Amino acid sequence: MARIEDSPWAVSVAQVASRPGQSKEIDETFPAPSGIGDEIVGVDEGADVSVTGSFDSIVDGLVLTARINAPVHAECTRCLKPIKRDWTVNVTSFFPYEDASTNSNGKSKDDEVDIIAGEDESEDTYPLLGGGAWADLEALLRDTLVEELPLQPLCKPDCKGLCSQCGVDLNEHPDHHHDVTDIRFAALEGLKAKLEGKE
Ligand SMILES: [Zn+2]
Ligand SMILES: [Zn+2]
Numbered sequence: 001m002a003r004i005e006d007s008p009w010a011v012s013v014a015q016v017a018s019r020p021g022q023s024k025e026i027d028e029t030f031p032a033p034s035g036i037g038d039e040i041v042g043v044d045e046g047a048d049v050s051v052t053g054s055f056d057s058i059v060d061g062l063v064l065t066a067r068i069n070a071p072v073h074a075e076c077t078r079c080l081k082p083i084k085r086d087w088t089v090n091v092t093s094f095f096p097y098e099d100a101s102t103n104s105n106g107k108s109k110d111d112e113v114d115i116i117a118g119e120d121e122s123e124d125t126y127p128l129l130g131g132g133a134w135a136d137l138e139a140l141l142r143d144t145l146v147e148e149l150p151l152q153p154l155c156k157p158d159c160k161g162l163c164s165q166c167g168v169d170l171n172e173h174p175d176h177h178h179d180v181t182d183i184r185f186a187a188l189e190g191l192k193a194k195l196e197g198k199e
Pocket of ligand 2: 166
């Protein structure tokens with residue numbers, strides 16, 4: 001098995017772990033984990049994801065409070081133009097200390113992780129690894145970014161979209177219209193004139 005410190009997402013927290021009231025600043029860039037979104041909306045694997053914040057130690061674990069910034073690629077839902085934009089997400093996650101008796105035993109460590117995850121799914125909780133000396137941010141980055149991906153991205157809030165008849169981009173051609181509309185309009189004008197007895 002690969003060593004935790006070789007993971008590109010490993011952050012050493014040994015200096016703050018197990019001593020309540022300590023704080024460790026984090027300001028690092030990590031490669032985006034795989035599996036965030038898809039071709040349409042997502043973050044490319046390996047893209048620069050920055051994490052800025054701090055690990056703060058409390059009695060039973062570490063709390064990570066951070067701002068995550070990642071480049072999201074998407075497609076405007078109205079005009080289908082590609083969008084490339086930095087996405088910023090604030091996270092608060094908890095890394096509980098493992099029970100001291102399970103530190104040396106890999107199997108029961110995994111069991112404990114499952115139990116913790118099952119106990120409280122509403123809180124973002126991740127395991128500390130390597131006897132509590134490392135926090136691995138891979139799963140946290142993936143979970144957080146997947147959750148925050150825009151469902152209906154727009155290139156701009158007032159995107160006019162495409163012409164429903166011919167697909168022309170109405171942002172670039174604000175005066176675009178079809179003659180069909182004019183004919184109907186003319187017919188309405190004629191009807192109006194009739195109704196008003198001007199025939
Ligand atoms: Zn658009
Ligand atoms: Zn058109």
